[in-house]
């Protein structure tokens with residue numbers, strides 16, 4: 159019998175149930191928690207004491223020495239001596255804050271996402287974090303939803319590749335052979351489809367769409383051996399996910415083969431009462447546990463009633479054993495049995511190389527949306543800077559900002575004054591025509607630092623209107639009135655719309671909420687030290703009335719789906735366009751690129767070859783034809799020409815960010831495999847249909863070099 163099974167065989171039922179409970183840590187309650195640990199009544203602590211940890215500043219940072227004291231109660235003084243596992247939302251940084259995940263998606267650089275995840279995990283380990291509730295794998299196509307910033311955008315392929323990279327980074331192997339920390343894929347499943355972009359709403363997702371879109375990133379994470387998954391608050395078509403044996407036990411655990419454990423989201427087990435799915439805690443425990451939830455976050459339904467349910471035979475003790483085993487195996491993999499304590503190494507916090515890595519990723523995340531040739535700016539250009547983000551620090555960290563040192567965060571103004579020799583500072587108010595006319599009249603260029611406060615995105619931070627704040631549009635309008643060149647730098651969480659702002663500016667640099675060093679990234683791009691190469695991971699609409707608007711709708715009989723790509727013969731809306739402000743995958747550069755000679759290595763491939771794992775490659779030449787070194791993101795889209803079910807007008811299936819020096823030319827290769835062509839058909843399962851496919855290689859979803867291939 160192996161060690162874990164040996165331990166379980168020695169445990170009482172109460173001790174087993176204890177492992178299934180995660181309680182919030184608070185130093186004010188440390189004595190109560192120590193008692194629970196000593197009595198074997200808890201298996202984990204979440205290092206947060208509010209469900210809104212993402213938007214709660216100045217949270218208590220439990221230091222390792224205090225957590226070691228708590229750990230000792232479990233690891234040395236409890237009867238089983240099973241250590242606690244400490245979990246925390248280290249979403250994009252613990253102390254060194256990296257760009258928000260949506261910005262990381264814009265980089266189209268999975269390697270950098272993996273690097274950031276590895277670094278934040280190593281830093282969080284100094285604060286006894288053994289398990290982080292990341293990556294968020296929710297595909298989201300409604301920017302009104304506040305949590306869009308925590309994911310990687312509207313596309314299943316991009317989200318899958320970035321999510322898998324984050325899992326690799328978090329769950330990297332340490333020198334001692336143990337896994338650095340457990341990752342947690344969340345929120346299983348379909349949370350991104352909340353109706354109206356309203357928090358916690360249900361999502362009306364068919365099985366077809368669930369499988370072909372929302373589930374894909376979780377499939378990818380399970381293939382990366384993710385160790386935990388968090389169930390979502392939301393419901394799909396009337397089925398509360400946390401109460402769905404179909405989705406949790408059968409789909410996630412059996413069909414996808416997920417071997418880790420499922421934790422419920424904060425309070426959501428007991429919320430089954432408010433959902434009127436359960437009458438009392440016992441109902442909640444029975445429903446959630448039998449559906450496949452292994453550990454309960456914060457509420458105590460399992461702790462209070464699972465024992466009775468086992469004694470009454472409603473829950474098999476063997477099922478409890480299985481849940482305990484899943485949890486103990488994770489504790490074992492992260493090395494808690496060998497060493498449950500943390501000896502913090504200050505040299506691993508706020509590391510210079512981590513800050514440099516954060517700056518690099520922030521730079522790669524920058525998206526140049528417009529440039530009438532005025533960027534980059536000259537070092538001695540007379541620049542008037544103004545706007546609400548000139549002196550902003552906190553919002554640069556975004557939601558889930560961890561314990562970022564806001565005070566030491568350089569502001570946009572500081573970085574501008576370090577970089578340019580003639581920076582004139584206007585007041586932050588919104589009427590520069592009244593307050594600072596002389597400054598603006600005396601300058602060559604006005605640079606507006608605009609954006610969105612961190613409190614306007616993240617959990618329970620949804621908006622009904624994604625247009626950029628009207629006062630900021632007015633500021634741009636005022637600036638334009640002086641007849642100067644106007645640049646807008648946008649520090650935003652979600653992809654807000656610039657439809658009203660765009661006419662007043664000559665250039666737009668989208669800088670996201672870029673983390674500890676984000677202002678520097680934006681300023682380095684304005685100066686030309688960095689050539690922006692990021693691409694939009696989500697569509698920018700022209701109006702909130704267009705939502706949901708995304709690049710890969712299914713074809714429809716009147717080709718209205720093409721209305722994303724061109725104003726159709728008859729408009730799907732009588733009163734407005736259906737084209738985006740800026741499309742998925744779009745982003746400019748200071749240089750120009752030529753993509754040519756895109757050819758598939760073979761014009762056809764058999765279904766059998768694809769089933770056997772053979773890939774179909776596309777090669778192409780890409781040349782930097784401009785005046786700056788720069789990056790381009792090659793995007794390979796697939797279109798099924800004839801299929802049994804309605805398929806998207808195109809779908810991203812492979813991408814590659816390529817760096818090219820001025821004048822340089824490279825030949826690159828992108829690979830497609832079976833999953834690039836197959837799709838899930840309800841009642842038939844994952845299906846690869848023979849027939850013709852159109853491939854499109856471009857630098858956004860809007861177009862590119864087309865190739866025809868056939869699966870025989």
Ligand code: GLC
Nearest residue numbers: 206209211247291344423424
């Ligand atoms: C929150 C969030 C979830 C987070 C958890 C713990 O409600 O939905 O993403 O991991 O609670 O903070």
